[in-house]
Amino acid sequence: xxxxxxxxxxxxxxxxxxxxxxxxxxxxxxxxxxxxxxxxxxxxxxxxxxxxxxxxxxxxxxxxxxxxxxxxxxxxxxxxxxxxxxxxxxxxxxxxxxxxxxxxxxxxxxxxxxxxxxxxxxxxxxxxxxxxxxxxxxxxxxxxxxxxxxxxxxxxxxxxxxxxxxxxxxxxxxxxxxxxxxxxx
Numbered sequence: 001x002x003x004x005x006x007x008x009x010x011x012x013x014x015x016x017x018x019x020x021x022x023x024x025x026x027x028x029x030x031x032x033x034x035x036x037x038x039x040x041x042x043x044x045x046x047x048x049x050x051x052x053x054x055x056x057x058x059x060x061x062x063x064x065x066x067x068x069x070x071x072x073x074x075x076x077x078x079x080x081x082x083x084x085x086x087x088x089x090x091x092x093x094x095x096x097x098x099x100x101x102x103x104x105x106x107x108x109x110x111x112x113x114x115x116x117x118x119x120x121x122x123x124x125x126x127x128x129x130x131x132x133x134x135x136x137x138x139x140x141x142x143x144x145x146x147x148x149x150x151x152x153x154x155x156x157x158x159x160x161x162x163x164x165x166x167x168x169x170x171x172x173x174x175x176x177x178x179x180x181x182x183x184x185x
Contacts, residue, residue: 010031013056017063053137106156109160113152113159120134120138120140120149120152
């Protein structure tokens with residue numbers, strides 16, 4: 001059964017992963033992790049008609065893990081070199097750092113939303129999936145996805161306003177996030 005699933009879905013899952021990570025070699029590694037999980041968890045799939053959304057959900061989770069690990073390695077490198085780098089920072093680099101901090105904060109806040117909003121909003125805003133793709137993969141109507149994205153954005157905006165001060169100036173974005181919300185690094 002696993003071999004049949006692999007033959008049927010390998011190409012389309014690989015294309016999906018490449019579209020999200022942009023690196024064919026890394027996408028193949030992620031796909032391998034996906035099928036390892038499929039082998040280990042196939043018995044938990046109760047409804048065979050939901051095989052396709054189940055596979056795509058595993059892919060999305062593995063892609064999220066990939067970006068999470070990538071972000072952690074980037075953050076640890078930045079923290080090790082902060083002293084040396086701070087003296088040489090130019091406004092362009094400050095802008096990039098502010099954007100990275102804001103992206104990290106937004107991702108953390110999205111993950112803190114109720115599941116029905118968090119999953120859809122993460123796929124829409126972070127993974128940049130189209131609403132139709134999200135609807136298909138989660139077996140929701142398109143209007144349900146649009147509604148959840150809209151309501152999730154409103155919840156995210158409230159959390160972001162309570163947590164962070166965001167200002168736009170001629171250099172770009174300046175943000176300051178409070179430690180108590182959990183998104184500040």
